[in-house]
Amino acid sequence: AQKITQTQPGMFVQEKEAVTLDCTYDTSDPSYGLFWYKQPSSGEMIFLIYQGSYDQQNATEGRYSLNFQKARKSANLVISASQLGDSAMYFCAFWFSGGYNKLIFGAGTRLAVHP
Amino acid sequence: DAGVIQSPRHEVTEMGQEVTLRCKPISGHNSLFWYRQTMMRGLELLIYFNNNVPIDDSGMPEDRFSAKMPNASFSTLKIQPSEPRDSAVYFCASSFKQPGAVRDGYTFGSGTRLTVV
Numbered sequence: 001a002q003k004i005t006q007t008q009p010g011m012f013v014q015e016k017e018a019v020t021l022d023c024t025y026d027t028s029d030p031s032y033g034l035f036w037y038k039q040p041s042s043g044e045m046i047f048l049i050y051q052g053s054y055d056q057q058n059a060t061e062g063r064y065s066l067n068f069q070k071a072r073k074s075a076n077l078v079i080s081a082s083q084l085g086d087s088a089m090y091f092c093a094f095w096f097s098g099g100y101n102k103l104i105f106g107a108g109t110r111l112a113v114h115p
Numbered sequence: 116d117a118g119v120i121q122s123p124r125h126e127v128t129e130m131g132q133e134v135t136l137r138c139k140p141i142s143g144h145n146s147l148f149w150y151r152q153t154m155m156r157g158l159e160l161l162i163y164f165n166n167n168v169p170i171d172d173s174g175m176p177e178d179r180f181s182a183k184m185p186n187a188s189f190s191t192l193k194i195q196p197s198e199p200r201d202s203a204v205y206f207c208a209s210s211f212k213q214p215g216a217v218r219d220g221y222t223f224g225s226g227t228r229l230t231v232v
Contacts, residue, residue: 035220043204043228047220091158101146101165101210103221105158 002027004094006106013082014114020067021077021109023092031097034066034075039089039108048090051075079111087113121207121224128231133195136227139188140209148221149182149192150206158206164190197231204228 003026013019025034036048051059051066059066067076079086092106120139128134140147148163162172164184172182179198184190194201210221 037220037223044225045206045208045223047222050220102148102160102163102171103208104160105150107157 002029002094002096002104004092004104004106006092006109008109009107010110010112012112012114013079015084016081018078018080019082019111021079021090021092021111022074023076023106024072024074025092025094026073027094027096029096029098033095034068035093035095035103036064036066036075036077037091037093037105038086039091040085041088045091049077082113084113084115087111119207119209119222119224121205121227123227124225126227126229128197128229130198130231131196132231133193134197134201134229134231136192136205136207136229138190138192138207138224140190140207141222142188144209144211144222145187146210147184147190148208148210149190150208152204152206152226153202161192194229197229199231202230 005024008022032053034051038046038048049059049061049064049066051068058068063080065078067078089108089110091108093103095103119141122137145166149161151159151161159174161174162182163170167184167187180194182192204226206223206226208221208223
């Protein structure tokens with residue numbers, strides 16, 4: 001069965017420092033993708049970054065980067081130079097080619113950025 | 116594009132009443148998803164459609180829940196009769212069902228916060 005796990009219910013980081021949010025997944029499907037979404041207190045779901053299983057390089061989008069370790073089945077999100085506005089819930093989500101395009105979410109990690 | 120549009124943003128209803136949540140996906144997207152978010156269970160996929168056809172409704176909790184997609188630009192999620200345990204935020208999301216397009220992400224609506232008293 002396809003499964004995605006976020007083991008950190010909460011994290012905190014000092015402003016301007018980097019933080020890593022963990023995500024592991026389990027699948028036997030060779031074609032899949034990992035997403036990270038941000039949910040601020042206002043409630044909307046904001047797409048941050050995507051990594052495909054066949055991508056040769058780790059994905060980057062501005063201050064967000066994905067530490068993709070395929071053999072270990074992990075796709076950790078790295079936020080560099082944290083800002084107060086980064087305080088939010090962060091969800092790792094997983095898509096696989098045999099799943100008709102559906103997205104499965106992890107439990108989420110609440111990040112607090114301290115000044 | 117206005118994004119995925121959900122209505123209403125907030126709904127408070129009494130137990131036993133019928134509730135209808137609405138969603139307008141992004142024009143051109145051919146996949147639509149309904150999710151429910153609660154503190155206890157996180158984000159749960161309830162049902163999803165490809166080209167207006169329901170593909171998997173195994174996440175629908177009970178027969179009290181039903182969803183329709185009569186055309187490519189509109190979907191509804193109905194709860195009848197509603198119960199207090201249905202209180203949650205309900206999200207609608209849409210995407211392209213194309214391997215290359217999926218890296219653009221799934222676009223979520225702002226959600227409907229449902230409270231059943």
